[in-house]
Amino acid sequence: MTAMETRTVAVCEASRLIPGRGVAALLPDGRQVAIFLTVDGDCYGLSNIDPFARAAVLSRGLVGESGGRPFVASPLLKQRFDLRTGVCLDDESVAIRTYPVRVVDGVVHVSP
Numbered sequence: 001m002t003a004m005e006t007r008t009v010a011v012c013e014a015s016r017l018i019p020g021r022g023v024a025a026l027l028p029d030g031r032q033v034a035i036f037l038t039v040d041g042d043c044y045g046l047s048n049i050d051p052f053a054r055a056a057v058l059s060r061g062l063v064g065e066s067g068g069r070p071f072v073a074s075p076l077l078k079q080r081f082d083l084r085t086g087v088c089l090d091d092e093s094v095a096i097r098t099y100p101v102r103v104v105d106g107v108v109h110v111s112p
Helices: none
Strands: 009-013 021-026 032-037 043-047 062-066 069-073 080-082 101-104 107-110
Touching (some): 009 032, 032 107
Antiparallel strands (some): 069 080
16 A cells, blocks of 8 residues: 555545636645646646735636646736646746645545
């Protein structure tokens, strides 16, 4: 059994995810995670907090791709964050936390 299998939090049914859109989930410790399903079927988890606007809004951002890198653009100030690494594509000195995400038996799990 891997560490991901032993330390995960079930956050929602996979059927609630819409390709190209995000949903917000609250972890037991109070952290907010933005979960995204890309049109390719990949799931990603990032902090829901936009570090530029200091608001919990990234789950409402626009999902896209730039140079083969999937990203979410903040709905407020439009900075783009790589869904795989959390690095801001517009200012690489800024990065947000990423969270491993898996779908198990139709349920989305996040590793805190």
